[in-house]
Amino acid sequence: MNTAETIRNTATAYSRSPNGCSKQVMTQITPDEREKLKEIAELEMRSVSSTLRMLMLRGMQGYEDDTLAAS
Numbered sequence: 001m002n003t004a005e006t007i008r009n010t011a012t013a014y015s016r017s018p019n020g021c022s023k024q025v026m027t028q029i030t031p032d033e034r035e036k037l038k039e040i041a042e043l044e045m046r047s048v049s050s051t052l053r054m055l056m057l058r059g060m061q062g063y064e065d066d067t068l069a070a071s
Contacts (some may be wrong), residue, residue: 021053 015021029037041051 037048037051037055040055041048044051044054046054
């Protein structure tokens with residue numbers, strides 16, 4: 001196999017991310033948080049990354065709801 005064969009062709013490239021998701025965020029979590037995240041991911045039948053994104057979106061919605069209620 002040569003180098004040209006290992007380069008992804010942009011015409012056939014795909015993304016496992018939801019449409020429009022192109023920005024990555026890196027964070028640090030504790031081992032206990034990681035285990036809990038893995039448990040939730042297993043229950044939800046999602047990847048750990050997908051589960052973390054779902055929880056983040058739910059948390060952001062809760063934050064917005066709380067902020068709006070406080071106004």
